[in-house]
Amino acid sequence: MNPASRRRAFLGATLALGLTGSLALGGVSLVAAAPKERVIKLTVKRFEYSKKEIELKLGQPVVIEITSQDVPHGFSVPDFKVRADVVLPGKMTRVRFTPDRTGTFIYLCDIFCGTDHEKVEGRFIVRA
Numbered sequence: 001m002n003p004a005s006r007r008r009a010f011l012g013a014t015l016a017l018g019l020t021g022s023l024a025l026g027g028v029s030l031v032a033a034a035p036k037e038r039v040i041k042l043t044v045k046r047f048e049y050s051k052k053e054i055e056l057k058l059g060q061p062v063v064i065e066i067t068s069q070d071v072p073h074g075f076s077v078p079d080f081k082v083r084a085d086v087v088l089p090g091k092m093t094r095v096r097f098t099p100d101r102t103g104t105f106i107y108l109c110d111i112f113c114g115t116d117h118e119k120v121e122g123r124f125i126v127r128a
């Protein structure tokens with residue numbers, strides 16, 4: 001085989017393997033797909049989040065969609081090492097993570113937003 005036809009043969013084999021893989025995915029494998037990301041909407045204003053407590057499921061990916069109703073705020077979950085740079089008024093900020101431990105975990109505003117800034121917090125309760 002010359003190099004060109006060897007390359008063609010290789011491409012053909014790769015394509016065949018790829019197709020087989022896709023067909024398998026189109027069938028049974030979809031059932032075992034990764035858990036679907038859950039969308040949780042949250043708003044924040046001086047001096048509270050719209051939800052004080054949010055239940056999460058262990059291992060289920062979540063995306064928190066946060067919007068501020070007044071000034072710039074923060075959103076941080078120190079135990080999971082996730083945070084938004086800033087949550088701006090009228091603009092949606094997304095924070096994604098997958099809880100890998102059960103328990104209670106605080107989320108809080110980490111951008112000074114006024115006198116009662118320290119009160120801007122809530123908690124995730126992660127259950128198995």
Ligand SMILES: [Cu+2]
Pocket residue numbers: 073074109110111112113114117118120
């Ligand atoms: Cu704040």
